[in-house]
Amino acid sequence: MRILTVHNYYQQPGGEEQIFATESALLETRGHQVHRYTIHNDRVEGMNPLTLAKKTIWNNDVYRDLRAIVRQERPEVAHFHNTFPLISPAAYHAMKDEGVPVVQTLHNYRLLCPNALFFRDGKICEDCLGKCGAIPGIVRGCYRDSQTASGVVAAMVNLHSMMCTWTKTVNVFVAYSHFALQKFVQGGLPEKKIQFKTNFLHPAPAPGTGRGGYAIFVGRLSPEKGLGTLLAAWEQLGGKIPLKIVGDGPLAPQVIEATKRVPGVEWLGRRPLEEVYELMGEAALLIFPSEWYETFGRVAIEAFAKGTPVVASAIGAIAELVTPGQTGLHFLPGNTQDLVEQVEWALSHPEELMQMRQAARAEFEAKYTAEENYRRMMEIYTLAPHV
Structure with missing residues (x-):
């Protein structure tokens, strides 16, 4: 199978980066052709704020690049990990227009909460969950302590909700836990489009002794x-x-x-x-x-x-x-x-x-082994064109 993987790297390395690399490597070890499309957030440095806002909502350069890549590589499925902020949801539309089914792993709650965490002032906050506009998050500047930046995030989510990006250009969402799956359903994603698959380790480390006393x-x-x-x-x-x-x-x-x-x-x-x-x-x-x-x-x-x-x-x-x-x-x-x-x-x-x-x-x-999760991943890839 030919697979296109898409990921927007953060400034600091984190869990998503490790998962993206691990899943891509696992697919390659199983004989699949994997083409990685990545953008790093270091491009944000020195970027005009208005330009950044526009690219967050719709990056036309990415849209064109991805359509060209699809025509050359002919992937059978595109697996997205993160599009925020520079890849933008325009990437989903590029896949839709080229007829490539999209699988999107839900690593955080960005579609439901401006800061993606449901966490504010040291406690859980669901004030924007299921509400159009995310007004509380904008007023409080929940993303980067900035009302402007929070407004851009909310505008991206709301505009693409109106464009039916989440429901018509993404075939399958992947949730790593039943808890997260239900939160996304509560936030408005169609339950029939969300599949459960755990995370995994590859390669798996050997057990330790537990005798360190700490x-x-x-x-x-x-x-x-x-x-x-x-x-x-x-x-x-x-x-x-x-x-x-x-x-x-x-x-x-x-x-x-x-x-x-x-x-x-x-x-x-x-x-x-x-x-x-x-x-x-x-x-x-x-x-x-x-x-x-x-x-x-x-x-x-x-x-x-x-x-x-x-x-x-x-x-x-x-x-x-x-x-x-x-x-x-x-x-x-x-x-x-x-x-x-x-x-x-x-x-x-x-x-x-x-x-x-x-x-x-x-x-x-x-x-949580690679073998079990590879099997589940293939089930989801096979399902994606039909959802």
Whole structure:
């Protein structure tokens, strides 16, 4: 099969970039011809704001480029990951006009919320969900703390809603969790157009031993990831178990400050993936304290692959991923005391924790391998022309 993959890279590398690369590589290892069309956000630097706004809503250069690529490469399906802000929804229309079915993976909630997170001022916010215009998000400047930028995002979504871009040029949307799928249905996407497929790892790392005697957090250091709750819990734990924090982001100064006053907290910054896997595998627990509606939570299945139980906040897709008492534990999102109690329970039940390690790896092998997800991907590609 000939497949065109489309992705707009962010300024900072993140989960979408890794997924895009992993899925493309997997398809190639299975003998498919993959043509990658990518644009990086570094092109935004120095761009006139009005020009950027126009390209976000409709990038005619991309429209022409993609039609030319389709005529040359003749893909049988186009798999989109991200079009925001520079590729624009014009790319879907290019595929429609060339007769190429479109599959769009839903990595975030951009179609339903200007900042794509459903998170504002430290808490969940659904004020724009299902409402035409996203007026609350514009007024509050939810995207980049700017009313103008938020207005551009809302204009892009609303204009293309009126043009039926989401319903007539996209054949299939892919949601990584049942929670996210239902949010998009609630926001107005046709349920019949949304397919469920989990994320996956390729290649899969080998299990670790869990004998490192520490807990670990891996992710972006930002408010929606629950860093405040995590650090407050470790302050209460008082050094009962060390905590290694891997990642970077706007809350790095807060983490650095915590390393100076909270016993056992260590900040490792960004680390290569191989080193992250090694750290995960030796950890007794991975803490996943997010306070927003994660669409999936790749870090959790990375922990499962290493056989490491996950202590996760019971919110959004994370609640689906982690089965309490089997592959980890749940705690109430944002509840420091509950997180402390779950960690203390894990530390006082080493036999149960060891059983969870075995169950976590078994869960990975049953649901999140390349083989299982390749099979599901092919089902979706085959379905796309008929939706």
